[in-house]
Structure formats: structure tokens, C-alpha cells
Amino acid sequence: MSTTLLTGSEAAAYGAKLARIEVLAYYPITPAFPAMERVSKFIDDGDLKTRFVRVESDHSALAAALGASLAGSRTFTVTNSQGLLYMTEVVYHTAGLRQPVVMAVANRALSAPHSRFPEQGDAISQGASGWIQLFCENNQEVLDNMLQAFKIAETVRLPVMVNYEGYIQSHTLEEVEIPNQEKIDQFLPLNRVRTLDVDNPQGVNTVASPEFYMDYKFRQNEAMEQALTVICSVASDYAKEFGRDWSGLIETYQMEDAEHAFVAMGSMISDARIVVDELREKGQKIGLVKVRTWRPFPAEALREALKNVQLVTVCDKNIVYGLGGALGTEVKSALYGQTVRINSYVLGLGGRDVTTEEIKQVLELSEKTEKQTTASEWFGL
Amino acid sequence: MALSIADLPKEDLFGPGHAGCGGCGAAVAGRQAMKALGSRTIVTIPASCMATLGGSNLKTTWQSPFYHTLFEMAPAVSSGIRAALEAQGIEDVNVVSWAGDAGTADIGFQSLTGAAERNEHMIHVCYDNEMYMNTGGQTGSQTPMYAITSNMTKGKTIKKKNMLAIMEAHGIDYVASASIAYPLDLIAKFKKAIEKPGFSYIHILAPCHRGWQIPPEKTIEFARLAVESGLFELYEVEDGNRTRNYEPPFIPVENYLLPQGRFKNLTQEAIQGIQTSVNKHYGRGE
């Protein structure tokens, strides 16, 4: 193992390299493009024997990755925001065809108005698509989650998105430990399933009648539920092998005696750890719940983690118009029936800064707020 | 040596039991082409009649791998399949995307032009029935001028886009037109395309009797009349050289047009205009 300074983009690219992807397809977009260029550079330098399909659009990028996956190759793509929305049709289709494609998403705000800055709205828009979604708090986790993503995807046969925020993560250098290739090869052996195979021909995606469609969807959802367990076991296997435990679905920090819990996902988590430490020192009984797996939604784990707190503050870097922050809404539904105060905040949209200072202010505001009158309150306007 | 029907494989890789209409021209095209392509072929078909009639639930007519893709992406999917085969060292498989005229020239054009520009090692087939049949027969860019469709009940007012010329402009390895009324010509073209290291485009005129409003038994007949009148030229372009594969007898265009229900509003003036442009194309006197 060696430690080096990597951006989140590079960490994602190293993940793809260590996973020995066979086919790569992507269409350039900001801020995901440095990850794309890095994998291409690995190929150009002869460090990676991967076929690159230089497609003409995001839609075709996932289409090509899907075709390659159906033909039995491990495949990878990268995108965000408009690119992800443009490929949405294929996103759903890939999940329905149960193909273990892994996609890195450098989360970015959606147009209009046009924005190139970080936000989780793109990933949230795909929340019903049938993809497993992991959110990373730092660049090391980006790399580690990439490798776990392939393992999870190939085990439950569902595609996985690895989310990291544009710029905040994609363009920021951090120390990252790069695992040893042989050990990765053992952790992630080649697991070839050929659906399109001339030696074993089948018709793929024939029209499903009402008699069949719903049963397929039931099985697909069943796989999502199975993923709740698989994600945890893959995380602990990885921890045993590589010494880093990102936990499976959620991670709790300083929650043993906490009365107030901060719940969020993505880059806010690493800042929130600092805030929690600081407030603890001042004697506040505060803790942190990091949602690492957003899909499948870890409702059971959250209920367990939050059963003894009096106040839950959920922060969302996204907005579901007319409803509120996505995580806030879902935490509320997960805790239905438990007597706990839940305050939900929308903040940091389109790149507006969320630093330790903002997190402290939100927590303070939440403590003072007895009952929210809206589904989510906007913070930082 | 010229091909003969007796030498073709007897086995049907596509066709038996398919769920399309009786007398479907698209199905004829599929059966004929598979005689050349053979079982070591992976076919992707975007939303269309051809995708739908391929099968439902646990049953398919295809004996070789077939994948019903989303509407706009078959050439991209096939590019990915080829990449995977190469990555796995599999060399003896034909990769084909097979789309209707909408899946080729309209919604599917982006992924088609992309794959062609990359000169992917694959064949794209457009089976052209000149309208959107799977959604009930609407007008698209491949619908000829004057044709009545379900959403242009007075007839189309602009010309058909020339897809063969557009594909030729990509400078790909092979471009050919074919008609289901000339199966040996069609099959020979597929055999040529298989041998190319890069991209081939084959545009097949495959009438749909429902959309064209002709009797089902006349599907092949009209595919022939289109060629005999000179309206649909059989040719191929290889290494920049264009060869006409069949010299039409130039039956009057009205013999092809007027019996079709979709052209029932054609005026004598319009027919004259069409005849003049055919004559001009072939360099024939007025």
C-alpha cells in the first residue's frame, strides 16, 4: 500500500483501474471530466487494458457500458448533472436489466439557471431508478467505495452509483492510500456473466405483459432489499482486508449518549465530525449519523441509531420542489411513530458554502426550533 | 460466383412464430439478412415493430442473441458489445444494430452518427417502412412527400431525408441499399458487410402493408415496384466507389404510387414532378 495525494476524481479513476474494468464509456462534463481523463490516461499509458468507447453523448455512454456489461465485461462510466439527466432513460433500463455497471457521479446542481457547482440534486433525481447509491465523505472513501461498488453490484446484480461532490471532492487533493493490486484482485475476482452470448443465445428485454412485469419488479426490489445486507458484509470484508471501515449503510459517530443527532450525507460529514468534536468539548450531547447508503434506504438502521435521541437535524444539499430535502423527508418517514423532534434543512444548493460554521449555526437553529412549519426550512439564504 | 437460394442455410435464425402482422415486410428483411449473418451474430433492436415482434415474456423467435434496446441507442449498445468482445478476445462474432426508420434517421440518429464516425466494427441496418408503425403509423423523416399517415392526414409536404447519402458522407467502410424483393442482392450485401473491419450501413426498403395501405400479399410486389420505377435505387458504395446493382426497367412511377392508399391524394402534377426527378437522377431524357 502506498499513500499519495489524490483528488476525488483521481481516486475514482484509481478505483476503476484497480477493479480492472474491461470497457469504459463516458461523455465529458464538468466537474466529472478529470476522472474520465485520468482513466483514459491509464489506458494510453498502458497501465490499464481497457476498451474505451468514445461515444457522442451521455445517453450513449451508459448505453455502451450497458451493452458491454450484457456481453459479460466489467464496465464503468462517469457523469453528473445534465449528463446524468440525459442518460436517465438508460439509468432505469440498466437497473431493470440487472446489470452491475458502476458509475461515478461528481454531484453538481441542475439547470436552470445554469450552474456548474456542487449539490446533490442530480443523484437525488435518480432516487427511484433502481440503482444502489453510495455517498462518500472524502477521497479515500471514493476510492474504497468504487471497489466495494463493483463487489456489491456483481453480488446482487444491480448497478451502483458512487457519489462525490463536484469540486469540493472532485477537485480537492487529499491523502489517499492506494490498495495493493493483488489484494484487490482477491477481493474482487473477475465474475463474468454473459447475457448476450452466441454460445448460449437468449432474447433480452422481450416485451413483458402485465402478467410478468410486476413480478420482475418485485424481484428487482427484492435485490435492493438483499443489498441492505450485502453492502454491510462487503464493507466489513473490505475493512478486514484493507483496514478501513466505512461501515455499511450508516455510520454513527459520538452517538452513545447523544440527545441531538446531525444526519446528512456526502462531504458535509467530514466537517460535521469536527463540529461534533467541538460541541462535545463544550459539553453538548451531540452525535452524528452519516448516511453512506442512500439507496436502498437504510430505514431500519436509522430507526435503531436514532431511537434514543430527542432531536434530529437533517441537512440536504438538494431540494425536491414542493416537498423538501430528500433525506429529511425520508428520515421522517423512517422514524414515523417514534417520539422525536425532526428538523429538516435545505442548504448549500448550487455551490453555496457549507462549512463547519454553517453546520454549527444549523444545529443551533434546530435546537431553538420547537416545531417546523414547513417540510424543510431553507438555510443560508 | 453468384449466390443461389439452394446454397443458403435452411435454418431460420429469426422468423418462426414472430408476433408481427401477416405479410410483414420487416420480418422478411430479418429472415433474409440472417441467412447471411448466421448464428454467431448479436443483434440489437431499438423500440419498433421489429423489436416488439421478436417476442414477449419468456419467448422469442430469435435463435441467436437478440436485445430489444431503448429507442435511441442501438448503435451505442452495439459499440459497447463490440468493445466487450474485443476485451474478451472474441473475434468471430458479427455485431449488428437493426432499427426502423425512426430508430435510424430520427431519434436514433445521434447514436448512429457517433458509431459511424468512430467506424465501429459493426453493421447498422435500417429497415425502412417509411413511417412510425409501432406507434400507429405517424410521419417521420423517411416518410416520402405526399404520403398520408395517421398524423398527417393531408400528406407530407416535404421530401424524404436521404439517409444513404448521409451515411455515405461519413466515409464508412460500406454503404448499401437493398430491397426485400431482391433477396439474393440483399444477402450478398450482408456477406460483404460482414467482411469489413469497420462500419457498414445497409438501408432496406421493407414495405408495411398497413401503413402503405396495400393488400398484405403485395408487400414484396411493392418493394419490387419501388425499384423497377427507379424510385428506390439498388446500389452500394465501397472505398468511395458507387456501383448500381440493378438497372431498373423504369416502369412509370404512378404504377408504384397510385395503387397505395397512402398516396390516394396524389395529383397528376405531383406524379409528373416525381417522374421528372427520377428521370433526372438517372440522366434520362424527359
Next chain:
Amino acid sequence: MAKNLPVVPTAKAGSLAEVPAGITWRIQQPVILETCNMCLDCTLFCPDGALVQQNSKIVLKLNLCKGCGICANECKENAIQMIPEYSGVQGVFR
């Protein structure tokens, strides 16, 4: 209970031929006459693969035939005739 289905929605190759989709619509069917000269054209014009060469004969696989009439229309020898599927007291369905 949800059906047991393949993980990837797939269909078994060639299985549709066992349950031909269109034959219930058929209102006429071809009869191949002695005058057939075995040019084999009909085997390539049939949309359904219902006409096949067996030794020195063209044989109709009736379970695949939808009765479109292309074969009869195309046969240069007029060696294929379409005959009505239904007859009797109710007459021919047309």
C-alpha cells in the same frame, strides 16, 4: 408469491416457434401445386419461415403460417394457391 423468473429479463432462444403467435388470425392458407419448379423464391419471401424446402418439395409448416398470401402472389409459376380457412354453413370469413 412472485413468479420465479430469470434475473435478467430474457427469453429462451427460438421458443416462440413452439407457440406461434399469429395463426389464430389466419383466414386462408397456401396449397402448393404440382407445377412448382423448386425455384425456392417463396422460402425467402415468406415473412414467417412457413415454407421450407424438404428434399425435392416445398413443404408448408401450417403452424407458422399467418395466411398473408405473399407466396401465392410471388410464385412465378402460379404454383401456390390460397384456399379459405373456414367453410361450411357459416360460409367463409371474409
